Amino acid sequence: MRSPVVVTGMGVVSPFGLGRNTFWENLIQGRSAIRPIEVFDAAAYKSSLGAEIPSGIRNNLSLRNQAGSPEEDATFYAYLAAEEALSDAGLGKSELENLGAQAGLMVGTLCSSSRNYEILGRKYFQGDLNGQTPVSVAPTLVAYQLAHLADRLGISGPASLSSTACASGTDALGFALDLIRLGRCELVLVGGGDIISEVIHAGFNSVFSITQDCLRPFDKNRSGFAIGEGAAFLVFESYRSAKARGANIYAEVAGYGSSNSASHLTATSKDGSGEARAIFRALADADCLKEQVDYVNAHGTATIHNDRSETLALQSVFEAHSPHLAVSSIKSMIGHCMGAAGALEAVATVLSIHQGVIPPTINFQEREDYCKLDLVTNDARKMQVRSALSNSFGFAGNNASILFTQPQ
Known part of the structure; x- marks a missing residue:
C-alpha cells in the first residue's frame, strides 16, 4: 500500500496582492482583479486587459532584496510564494539543507524570462547594444527560476522544470507526487511563477483569445480570457514525514493523470x-x-x-x-x-x-x-x-x- 502524500504548506502572490489569505478572501468574495495593463502600452491591441501583480509589489525594492534580488519578475513572485509556503509548513533553509537529497523542487512555468527577451530584442533591433547586452544572460533562461529558488532556499535534491504550456503547473504537481511515492523525496516544494509580457499578450490577441469585456467561463456569450500573472507554491510531503514533525495537513494529494x-x-x-x-x-x-x-x-x-x-x-x-x-x-x-x-x-x-x-x-x-x-x-x-x-x-x-x- 502506498504511503499517502499530503499538503503541509501553501503560498501565493496573485493579482490581488501578497499572500494566500489575500488570494482566498478575494476569491470567495467574487472580486475581479482584471483591469487595463500597466506594465507595457497595450493600447494598440484588440484588448488591453490583464490581471497584473499590483505595482506596489512589483516595484518594492525591499521585497525584491528579500527575494535575493532576482533579475526576472516571475522568479521574484515565485520566491515570495515559495517563502510563504515553507513558512506555512514550518520549514526553513536549515531544515531543507538537512534533508539533502530528500528535499526536491518542481517548477512549472511558461512565460518567465519573456520580458527579458523583449528588452534584449528591442535593443538589438534599435542598434543599441554596442557590444553590451542590456540584461545579463542568466535571467533570459527559462530555467533561471528553478536555479534561483534551489540556490536561495538550499534545496539540493531532485529539481526539474515543467513547461507544457497551460498544463505546466499541474504537471509539476504530478511529478512532485511521483517523486515522493517513488521514495526519491520525503518533501517537494512545487509550484511556479509566470508573468504578462507584451509578446505573449500580442500572440493571444492575434488568435482572438483575449476578451474586450470580462471573463465569463461556461457562459453562452463568453468571449475569451485575459492573461494573468502570479505565483503559487505548495509543500508536498510524505504523510510519514508530516506526522513525525507534527505538521498541519491541509489535504491529501490523491491522484494525477496526464x-x-x-x-x-x-x-x-x-x-x-x-x-x-x-x-x-x-x-x-x-x-x-x-x-x-x-x-x-x-x-x-x-x-x-x-x-x-x-x-x-x-x-x-x-x-x-x-x-x-x-x-x-x-x-x-x-x-x-x-x-x-x-x-x-x-x-x-x-x-x-x-x-x-x-x-x-x-x-x-x-x-x-x-x-x-x-x-x-x-x-x-x-x-x-x-x-x-x-x-x-x-x-x-x-x-x-x-x-x-x-x-x-
Missing part, C-alpha cells in the same frame, strides 16, 4: 476525449469513484472551444453524477496565469476542501444548452468538499488533472 489530445497545436479536442483521458487517469490513480468527487476547479478559460471541450469531457467521465458535480473557474477573477495557473488553482482547490467553500465563476449570465454540470456562479457556495479535481488543458494537446481529498 494525456495528450493529439489533435491540434492550439485547439482542444472537439469532443473532449483527450481531456477526459487525463481526468480518468487521475481518478484511477487515486482509486476514487466518480461519485466521490464533489468539486472541479475547471481550466475554464472562457474561450468557445475550451469550455465546450471541458464540459463534454467532464460529462463523459462523470456521466449521471454530472448534475451533482460542482464546477467553477477562478480564471473569471484572476485571468489565465499561464504556466502558474495550475499551482494557483491547486491552492484554491485545496482551500475549498480545507475551508468548505467553493469560489464562484463570476460574470455568469446564461448557460449553454449542452451543459448539465452544477455550475457555481457569481456567489461562493458553502459545502463539504470530500474530493476535488483541478484541471489544466494547454496548447499542443497537453492535459493534466490532479485530485485532492480530505486528509484521512
